[in-house]
Amino acid sequence: MRALAFAALAGLTLAACEPVTDDGSQPVLDLPQECGAAGYQGLVGQPKAALDSMKFPLGTRVIGPEDAVTADYRPDRLNIEYSRAGLIEKVSCY
Known part of the structure; x- marks a missing residue:
């Protein structure tokens, strides 16, 4: 019984650690973008074939x-995601 009470107290304590925002929106995580994804954002919306003639950092997926x-999670790894239609949808670090 004590273990159950302790677990409930621990859960309530952890719930109090949730970040609060003033405008009612969800908090935004400011994770480092070390892979250079910002320089490849122009690829979004392009066909996957546009990648064929390009060179990317080692480890790019x-x-x-x-x-x-x-x-x-690797903030130094460039990830390029494309859709079923063959269009690039997302370029990010993870």
């Missing part, structure tokens, strides 16, 4: 809608 990828 080109990710399709059915591709399996690891879930490890």
Whole structure:
């Protein structure tokens, strides 16, 4: 019984750590973007074939809608995601 009470108290304590924003919106995480994704944002909306003649940093992942990828977070890894229609949808670091 004590363990259950302790677990409930711990859960309530952790819930109090949620960041609060003044405007009612969700907090925005300011994660570092070390992979240079900002320089590739012009690719968004382009066909995947546009990537064929380009060179990217070592470790860059080109990710399709059915591709399996690891879930490890690496702020130095460039990720380019394309849609089922073959259009680039997202360029980001993760």
